[in-house]
Every structure is written in C-alpha cells, then in structure tokens.
Amino acid sequence: xxxxxxxxxxxxxxxxGAALKETPKPIAGTASYLDDRLGAGSxxxxxxxxxxPDHWSFLLGEIALYSFIILLLTGTFLTFWFxxxxxxxxxxxxxxxxxxxxxxxxxxxxxxxSFEVRGGxxxxxMHHWAALLxxxxxxxxxxxxxxxxxxxxxxxxxxxxxxxxxTLALAEGxxxxxxxxDLLSGAGLRITEGVAISLPLxxxxxxxxxxxxxYPGEDVIARFYSLHILLIPGILLALISAHMILMWVxxxxxxxxxxxxxxxxxxxxxxxxxxxxxxxxxxFTFTAIAGLGTFAQINPIWLxxxxxxxxxxxxxxxxxxxxxxxxxxxIMPAWEINFLGYTLPLSVLIPALVPMGIVMTGxxxxxxxxQWVTGDRREHHIADRPRNxxxxxxxxxxxxxxxxxxxxxxxxxxxxxxxxxxxxxTTIFGRFAIILGPALAYAITxxxxxxxxxxxxxxxxxxxxxxxxxRMPNGQYIEVHVPPAEDIADHLRxxxxxxxxxxxxxxxxxxxxxxxxILGKARAMMSKKYGTEHIPLEEDGHGHGHAALGPGEGDHKxxx
Amino acid sequence: xxxxxxxxxxxxRVPRRVIGTPAAGTAVLGDSPPPAPAEDPAVxxxxxxxxxxxxxxxxxxxxxxxxxxxxxxxxxxxxxxxxVNSTAASxxxxxxxxxxxLLSLASGIVLWVRRIMPKYTLVQERHxxxxxxxxxxxxxxxxxxxxxxxxxxxxxxxRRTLLLAAAPxxxxxxxxxxxxxxxxxxxxxxxxxxxxxxxxxxxxxxPIRAADFNSPGGILSVVPQxxxxxxxxxxxxxxxxxxxxxxxxxxxxxxxxxxxxxxxYSKICTHVGxxxxxxxxxxxxxxxxxxxxxxxxxxGARVIFGPAARPxxxxxxxxxxxxxxxxxxxxxxxxxxxxxxxxxxEADAREAREKAS
Numbered sequence: 045x046x047x048x049x050x051x052x053x054x055x056x057x058x059x060x061g062a063a064l065k066e067t068p069k070p071i072a073g074t075a076s077y078l079d080d081r082l083g084a085g086s087x088x089x090x091x092x093x094x095x096x097p098d099h100w101s102f103l104l105g106e107i108a109l110y111s112f113i114i115l116l117l118t119g120t121f122l123t124f125w126f127x128x129x130x131x132x133x134x135x136x137x138x139x140x141x142x143x144x145x146x147x148x149x150x151x152x153x154x155x156x157x158s159f160e161v162r163g164g165x166x167x168x169x170m171h172h173w174a175a176l177l178x179x180x181x182x183x184x185x186x187x188x189x190x191x192x193x194x195x196x197x198x199x200x201x202x203x204x205x206x207x208x209x210x211t212l213a214l215a216e217g218x219x220x221x222x223x224x225x226d227l228l229s230g231a232g233l234r235i236t237e238g239v240a241i242s243l244p245l246x247x248x249x250x251x252x253x254x255x256x257x258x259y260p261g262e263d264v265i266a267r268f269y270s271l272h273i274l275l276i277p278g279i280l281l282a283l284i285s286a287h288m289i290l291m292w293v294x295x296x297x298x299x300x301x302x303x304x305x306x307x308x309x310x311x312x313x314x315x316x317x318x319x320x321x322x323x324x325x326x327x328f329t330f331t332a333i334a335g336l337g338t339f340a341q342i343n344p345i346w347l348x349x350x351x352x353x354x355x356x357x358x359x360x361x362x363x364x365x366x367x368x369x370x371x372x373x374x375i376m377p378a379w380e381i382n383f384l385g386y387t388l389p390l391s392v393l394i395p396a397l398v399p400m401g402i403v404m405t406g407x408x409x410x411x412x413x414x415q416w417v418t419g420d421r422r423e424h425h426i427a428d429r430p431r432n433x434x435x436x437x438x439x440x441x442x443x444x445x446x447x448x449x450x451x452x453x454x455x456x457x458x459x460x461x462x463x464x465x466x467x468x469x470t471t472i473f474g475r476f477a478i479i480l481g482p483a484l485a486y487a488i489t490x491x492x493x494x495x496x497x498x499x500x501x502x503x504x505x506x507x508x509x510x511x512x513x514x515r516m517p518n519g520q521y522i523e524v525h526v527p528p529a530e531d532i533a534d535h536l537r538x539x540x541x542x543x544x545x546x547x548x549x550x551x552x553x554x555x556x557x558x559x560x561x562i563l564g565k566a567r568a569m570m571s572k573k574y575g576t577e578h579i580p581l582e583e584d585g586h587g588h589g590h591a592a593l594g595p596g597e598g599d600h601k602x603x604x
Numbered sequence: 605x606x607x608x609x610x611x612x613x614x615x616x617r618v619p620r621r622v623i624g625t626p627a628a629g630t631a632v633l634g635d636s637p638p639p640a641p642a643e644d645p646a647v648x649x650x651x652x653x654x655x656x657x658x659x660x661x662x663x664x665x666x667x668x669x670x671x672x673x674x675x676x677x678x679x680x681x682x683x684x685x686x687x688v689n690s691t692a693a694s695x696x697x698x699x700x701x702x703x704x705x706l707l708s709l710a711s712g713i714v715l716w717v718r719r720i721m722p723k724y725t726l727v728q729e730r731h732x733x734x735x736x737x738x739x740x741x742x743x744x745x746x747x748x749x750x751x752x753x754x755x756x757x758x759x760x761x762x763r764r765t766l767l768l769a770a771a772p773x774x775x776x777x778x779x780x781x782x783x784x785x786x787x788x789x790x791x792x793x794x795x796x797x798x799x800x801x802x803x804x805x806x807x808x809x810x811p812i813r814a815a816d817f818n819s820p821g822g823i824l825s826v827v828p829q830x831x832x833x834x835x836x837x838x839x840x841x842x843x844x845x846x847x848x849x850x851x852x853x854x855x856x857x858x859x860x861x862x863x864x865x866x867x868x869y870s871k872i873c874t875h876v877g878x879x880x881x882x883x884x885x886x887x888x889x890x891x892x893x894x895x896x897x898x899x900x901x902x903x904g905a906r907v908i909f910g911p912a913a914r915p916x917x918x919x920x921x922x923x924x925x926x927x928x929x930x931x932x933x934x935x936x937x938x939x940x941x942x943x944x945x946x947x948x949x950e951a952d953a954r955e956a957r958e959k960a961s
Contacts, residue, residue, distance in 0.1 A: 093726065094728070095725075095726050095727070095728040098725075132833065138686040138687060139688070140687075146833055158691065159685055159686060159687075159688075159691050160685060160686065161685070162680055162683070162684070162685050162694055162698070163680065163694070163698050164685075165685075165691055165694075165695045166695050166698050166699045166702075169695075169699075170699075198733040231878060231894065234839075234876070234877045234878055235876045235877070235878065235894060237876075237877060237941075238875065238876025238877040238878075238940075238941040239876060241941055241942075241943045242876075242941060242942060242943065242944075243944070244944045245944055246944075247943050247944050248788040248792065248943050248944060248945060249787070249788065252785040252786060252787065252788050253781065253784040253785040254784070254785070255785065256784060256785045257785050257786050257791075257836075258791055258792070258836055258839065258840075259836075259839050259877070260835050260836065260839055261785075261836065263784075263785075294733060295728075295730055303727065306730070307729060307730050307731075308727050308728060308729055308730055309727070309728045309729075309730055310725055310726070310727050311725055311726070312724075312725060312726070313726050316721070317717050317721050320713055320716065320717050320721075321713075321714065321717050323713060324709075324710045324711075324713035324714045324717070325710075327706050327707075327709050327710030327713070328706075328707075328710045330706045330710075331703055331706040331707040331710055334699055334702045334703040334706055335699070335703040335707075337699055338695060338696060338698075338699025338700055338702070338703055339699070346688075351835075352835060352838060353835055353838050353839035353842065353872070353877075353879065354806055354825060354827060354838045354842035354871060354879055355806075355825070355879055355881065356878055356879045356881050356893055356894070357893070358881075358882060358893040359893070360878075360893060360894060370895075373875075373876065373894075373895050373911060374895045374896060374910075374911065375911075376911045377911065378897075378907055378910065378911050378912055378913040379913065380913030380914070380942060382947060382948035382951075385945075385947035385948075386944055386945065386946075386947055387942050387943065387944060387945075387946040387947055387948070388944075389913065389941070389942035389943075391875065391911040391912070391913050392875065392876055392911070392941065392942070395911075423732060423733065425730060456896075457893070457896065467896060468896075468909055471896065471909075471910070
C-alpha cells in the first residue's frame with residue numbers, strides 16, 4: 045500500500061467526539077447482504093474513493109443531468125392529468141375567459157393541470173424550465189468539451205453519444221412543446237408540418253403517416269405523446285447511462301497543473317466529499333428550476349387560447365433551442381425549383397436541413413477529422429487550454445457565431461419592434477452576417493488565441509511584474525520581474541504540441557508517402573497549418589530584473 | 605457483524621475497515637489492498653472551533669429546510685386553486701417554500717463539506733484504455749475458434765438461409781406502420797370550397813353580405829359555412845377577405861374572381877403554412893408573422909419579401925341570390941406549403957384559364 049493517507053491519520057485528527065468505530069449494523073447488514081449476492085464489495089473497493097478532478101467547467105454537464113432527473117419527476121406528475129387527445133370538448137372549468145370555448149382534450153387537460161390541480165402549475169412551469177435548462181446545460185457542457193479537446197481519444201465514442209443526446213433532446217423538446225395544443229404550440233406544429241412536407245419524394249407520405257392524414261388530423265398529439273413520454277426519454281435514459289458509465293470507466297480529464305499528467309488523475313475522492321457536493325449541486329439545480337417555476341412565468345397557455353389553424357399571434361417564438369431553425373427559415377431567400385412536374389422548395393429545405401446538418405454532422409465528425417489532420421492517435425487526458433489549439437478554438441467560435449446569428453434572427457421581429465429597426469433590414473443583415481460573421485469570428489478568435497499564447501510565453505520567459513521598482517547604478521529605473529508562482533507555471537507548462545503529419549519533400553523533392561495524392565497534399569497542408577507552433581513557451585532562468593520599460597521588449601522571442 | 609469477507613487472508617493485516625469510515629483507499633469489502641491512490645500532498649483539517657461554528661450554521665440551514673418543507677405541505681392544504689389569482693397564490697406559496705427548502709438544504713451541505721470536512725486531493729494512476737496484447741490475442745483466438753465451432757463459415761446453406769430468414773422479419777415492423785395514415789393521393793390539391801358555399805366570418809360564423817362589407821381597406825378572416833370547427837378543413841380553407849376600390853387592383857389579381865372590389869386569398873402562407881394574419885392597410889401588404897413573408901394584396905398576393913416562393917392563391921368569389929358572398933369554385937392551385945408532387949400548379953392553372961376564355 046502506497047498511501048500515506050490512511051485511516052489512522054484521518055481518524056486521529058477528526059475523532060474528538062463521538063465517532064464510528066465500525067460500520068453501523070443496519071448498513072453493514074445491508075452491505076453484506078448485497079455483497080453476498082452481487083459481489084458489490086469489489087466494485088465499491090475500486091470506486092468509493094474514485095478520484096474526480098476539480099474545475100468549475102466540469103460541472104456544466106451535471107446541470108443537464110440533474111435537469112433530466114427533474115424532467116422525469118415533474119413529467120411523470122403531469123402525465124397523471126394530461127389527456128393526449130384531439131377530440132373536441134367544450135371548456136367548463138374555472139378559467140372564466142375560456143368558458144364555453146371548444147377546444148381539444150389536450151388543451152382542456154393542460155388548463156386543468158394549471159388551474160385545478162394544486163401544484164400543477166408549478167410542476168408545469170418547472171417542467172418547461174427544466175427542459176430549457178437541460179438543453180442549455182448540454183450545450184455549454186458540449187462547448188467545454190470541444191474547446192478543451194476533451195473529446196479526443198479515448199473519448200470519441202462518448203462525444204458521439206453526446207451529440208446523439210443533444211439531437212434527441214431537441215426532438216424531445218419539439219414533441220413536448222406541441223402537446224398542450226394551444227395556439228402557440230400549434231404554430232410550432234404547423235411549421236414542423238410545413239418543413240416535413242417539403243422533403244423531396246417522401247415529404248407528403250411522411251406527413252400523412254405522422255398526422256394520420258392531412259394536417260392537423262386527430263392523431264398527432266397522441267403520437268407525439270408516446271414519443272415524448274416513452275420512446276425518446278427511454279433512449280435518452282439509456283444513452284445518458286452509457287455516457288456516465290463511459291465517463292466513469294475512462295476517468296475524467298483534468299486541467300494541466302502541478303503533479304497532473306496524462307497517466308494520473310488528481311482530485312477529490314468520490315466518497316464522502318465529492319458525493320455530498322454532487323448531491324448539493326443537484327439540489328442547487330433543483331432550487332434554480334423551482335425558483336424559475338415559481339417566480340418566472342413560462343408558457344401561460346391560457347392566454348394563447350386553443351389551437352386553430354386559422355389564427356396566430358404576432359411575435360410567436362419557439363423555445364430557445366429551436367430558435368436557430370426559425371432564424372434560418374426567416375433569412376432564407378425565396379428559392380423554389382419546379383421541374384418535370386415536381387417541386388423542390390429550397391426556401392424550406394435548405395434552412396431546415398443545412399444549419400442543423402452542419403452543426404450536428406460537424407460536431408460528430410470533428411474528433412475524427414482532427415485525428416486525420418494531426419495524425420494524432422495518442423490518448424489524451426489533459427485538457428487543452430482553448431488558446432493552445434487556436435484553429436480548433438477558432439472553428440468552434442465560428443460555429444457558435446453561425447448558430448448565434450441564426451438564433452438571434454429567429455427573433456428578428458422582436459428585435460425589430462424593440463430597437464425600432466426596419467424588419468426587412470434585419471433579414472437582409474442576417475443574409476450577409478450568416479456568411480461574414482463566422483469568417484470574422486474565426487479571424488478575431490485566432491488573433492486572441494495568439495495574443496494569449498504570447499502573454500503566456502511572456503510570463504514564462506520574463507516572469508511577472510513584481511511591483512518593485514529598482515534604480516540601477518546608471519540611474520535607469522526598471523521594474524523587477526519575478527518568476528511566476530509554481531502552480532501557474534505548471535498550468536502554463538501544460539501546453540502540448542499539436543502533432544503534424546510529415547509533408548515536406550525530401551532532398552530529392554519527393555514528398556513522403558502519404559502526401560503525394562491531392563488528398564494527401566491537402567492533409568499535409570492543413571496539418572501544418574493546424575499544428576504549427578508559432579509561440580513556443582521558453583523558460584527563462586534570468587527572468588529577474590528584466591527591464592520592462594524599454595521599447596520592443598519581448599520581440600526577441602520570435603522563433604521560426 | 606461486519607461486511608468483510610474474512611475468509612480472505614490478506615484481510616488479516618488490514619484493520620477492520622468498514623463502510624462509513626473515511627478510509628483512503630483501504631480495503632472496504634475487497635480482498636486486496638486498493639489500487640494506489642498514491643499520496644496526499646496536504647490534508648487540511650478545519651479548525652475545530654470554526655467547525656463547531658459551521659455546524660451551528662449548517663444546523664440552522666437544515667432547520668430552515670425543515671420549516672420550509674412543513675410550509676410546503678401547509679401551503680398545499682391552505683391555498684386552494686381555481687381562479688387565476690388563487691392559483692397564483694398557491695403557486696407562489698408552494699414554489700416559494702420548495703425553493704427555500706431546496707436552497708437551504710443545498711447550502712447546508714456545501715457548508716458542511718467546505719467547513720467541516722478535511723480538504724485534500726488524491727492521486728490515482730491512469731492506465732491506457734486498451735487491454736494487454738495477450739488479452740486481445742486470447743479474445744481473438746477464442747472468437748475464431750468459436751466461429752469455426754459453430755460452422756457458420758463452413759456451412760454456406762445455413763448462413764444464407766439464416767440471412768434470408770431474417771429479411772422479412774426485419775421488414776415486418778416497418779410494414780406494420782403503414783396504417784399510420786392514408787396515402788396522400790390528390791387530397792392536398794383540394795379544399796372544401798365549392799361553388800355556392802358561403803363565406804362566413806371566423807369566430808361569429810355570420811355570412812357576409814357584399815353590400816355591407818363596403819369600407820375600402822376593410823379586412824376579414826373568413827371560413828367556409830358549416831366548417832367553422834373542422835380544423836382539417838380550416839387548415840386549408842381559411843381565407844383573408846379584403847375590400848378595395850376596384851381600380852386599385854393590379855395585373856396579378858384575377859378581376860373576374862373578385863366581387864365589387866372584394867378579393868379573397870388563402871390565409872395559409874405558401875411558405876410553411878402559418879396563417880398570414882397581419883395586414884397593413886396603407887401599403888396593402890399581407891404579412892405572415894412566422895417568417896415574415898410579405899404579399900401584395902392588390903397584385904394577386906404576389907410575394908414582395910421573405911422566404912415564401914409563391915403568391916397566396918386567390919379564391920374565385922361572387923354573391924348568391926340573397927347578396928351573400930359565396931365561392932365560385934375551389935382554388936385552382938393547392939394552398940399552403942410546397943410539396944414534392946405539387947409541380948408548377950400556377951402555370952398549369954394559367955394555361956387552363958387561357959384555354960377556357
């Protein structure tokens with residue numbers, strides 16, 4: 045046993061009052077019972093003290109996880125009263141303004157949950173807020189994983205599971221959003237139908253099968269209901285479990301720092317502190333959702349009225365995660381191709397499929413594309429700082445910009461009304477911005493990454509300003525620089541070189557084997573671009589007493 | 605009684621360690637020393653006095669949780685729902701107490717961990733994910749041996765008939781889905797409008813006397829009589845009815861299909877089917893609030909902005925014997941969003957009209 049932290053030290057230090065000398069009987073009994081039957085002991089032996097690295101950004105995924113649990117709880121509650129039917133009923137409930145109005149059973153039962161079930165409105169609002177937090181949590185978690193390169197080998201499969209989870213979460217959101225059958229959710233359903241029917245060859249069949257005939261039909265809510273409460277959450281639950289198991293088995297990545305390497309994990313043990321903290325974090329997420337459900341009204345369906353295909357209210361907005369599709373539909377020019385008696389409605393097809401396709405396919409393929417470009421087949425357990433892989437970071441920010449512009453334009457009517465900008469100008473702006481924005485974001489991000497790398501290099505080679513001004517014998521004043529603190533220095537030293545595939549021609553002008561074809565040449569070129577180290581970290585032994593006031597200081601570090 | 609498996613000899617040198625003691629990777633239930641959580645750089649113990657202070661704070665927070673939990677149950681009993689106001693009060697009481705209960709419980713636990721528990725980090729080794737080469741070899745050998753044992757490779761007939769057998773079974777679930785809906789047929793090309801069917805105002809169901817709808821710039825949302833609550837019919841048949849001066853119409857509008865400056869267009873947007881419900885009187889623009897496709901109502905609802913690719917179809921209208929507005933016929937093109945089989949229905953319709961005249 046190599047541990048220096050054993051029972052004795054901890055016990056001695058903490059036992060100044062009543063303390064356990066052995067496992068309490070009920071727990072020991074249960075544990076033995078389980079161990080006798082499951083062999084749980086060896087699992088616990090390996091895992092009770094499993095180490096979890098600590099960093100604030102590692103908590104983002106947990107928001108999504110906990111939101112999902114709250115979604116299951118609140119959702120189950122809602123199913124006790126919700127009736128997924130489209131049959132017509134005349135409302136005679138307590139909400140005066142809708143008395144006598146013909147509506148679907150789905151809408152009537154949602155009103156009942158809101159006004160006649162104690163806590164029903166709270167659970168409905170919490171369910172909706174938890175759904176928003178679920179998707180938002182997944183998104184920020186995914187960005188963290190992307191920008192730190194935590195998707196790299198051996199975690200590519202878990203990354204793919206994550207992409208599937210995000211896609212399914214969008215489908216889960218869409219099907220759930222449509223269930224109350226109010227005017228707003230119906231507008232979303234109508235757009236879904238308009239998109240589905242635009243698909244070439246299969247569009248009409250797909251919509252007729254989905255809606256049980258022509259839109260809106262009498263079936264779609266019952267069908268969405270079974271998708272929403274059974275099929276999709278079932279798959280989500282299975283994939284989330286797989287996601288967690290893989291994370292557990294592969295162990296978490298860690299940020300670079302003192303004592304941390306690719307072959308160890310440094311952090312807090314699962315039991316007891318981490319476990320309790322995770323529990324508290326679940327409760328905080330729960331608090332946030334309960335607080336939002338209490339104090340922030342969401343989807344007040346009684347104000348919208350029952351769905352009818354003949355009406356709509358201005359300013360209809362989907363939930364935030366669908367906004368980018370809405371924005372894409374809005375800025376698309378009116379392109380439609382008719383040929384040989386068939387119609388290709390590009391003005392619907394392109395915005396419905398292309399942005400989602402670019403984002404999701406791009407996400408799914410990125411680990412493999414990066415591996416191909418860098419030729420890097422090693423395992424990576426130390427997270428990259430985003431600045432240290434500037435091209436990846438720039439590509440990520442470009443994608444975020446692409447998504448963000450579409451998302452913003454999904455609310456262009458609100459923007460137009462709020463800021464008094466001509467509505468059409470926002471659309472035209474969007475048509476240009478969607479091309480130029482990502483390019484600009486790429487360039488700016490790259491410069492920022494380079495600047496940050498330069499700053500790191502500066503800290504390592506020059507040290508940091510000490511605030512001490514020293515007068516030299518010749519009368520010159522300089523500020524004394526001191527080496528950076530050891531933990532900061534170790535953090536910076538975590539910068540890893542990005543491998544480059546060989547592509548340079550040899551002395552006889554013959555390129556290496558893999559770089560002769562066009563694809564090979566392109567690969568070698570991209571690899572060089574992706575991996576070239578422009579600003580190496582150089583440690584400087586004489587970092588003390590460097591003059592920081594002289595012009596051009598630091599330029600001598602440029603190395604090629 | 606403990607849960608140790610005392611039959612293992614190695615346990616003899618490990619003191620009785622059981623679940624519940626803060627052991628650093630010592631054998632809890634296992635039969636050998638744990639995989640090395642190697643070192644502790646520094647264990648920081650809380651100051652006992654501060655810890656006792658923290659304990660009181662944590663206890664206070666847990667007490668708040670207790671009281672809030674009680675308040676939640678009390679709120680459930682006290683606050684009845686029914687009206688908007690009472691529901692709001694109930695929501696506030698239930699949600700507020702729940703939020704407070706969760707918040708103080710979470711805060712209490714965090715304080716407990718941070719102020720009362722010792723702080724330290726452990727180091728664990730990380731091994732490559734891949735199994736050893738001998739394991740891989742063993743698995744590969746076993747697989748090959750098993751495959752040969754099964755005879756799946758050697759017995760071609762077996763293999764092929766098995767694949768054959770699987771094919772229809774694999775298709776069966778797909779076939780079962782066929783009754784999800786009828787085939788589209790030509791249903792998308794028709795609406796319920798037909799000659800003589802009266803136009804009625806959406807909501808009130810009142811028929812419209814042409815002579816009464818006489819202020820230029822007036823607009824109505826209109827549905828077919830008898831279909832006021834048939835959502836399937838309304839999804840295609842809803843109209844927007846606008847009154848102009850007859851001289852305001854441009855070439856795009858078919859004047860024979862108007863009545864005394866009254867024109868009827870499909871309200872269902874040709875983009876993705878939202879109701880194009882907004883109308884701007886001064887510019888005669890119809891605007892769809894979903895994606896802002898804009899149509900010129902004086903010019904056959906021609907698209908002047910936005911993603912819609914086709915004008916809103918115009919319905920031929922006239923008046924019946926009592927002076928009420930009626931349809932002259934169904935639309936001559938499919939209404940609503942485009943679909944694959946639609947084709948250039950406008951061109952066909954134009955041709956048909958020219959032939960007829």
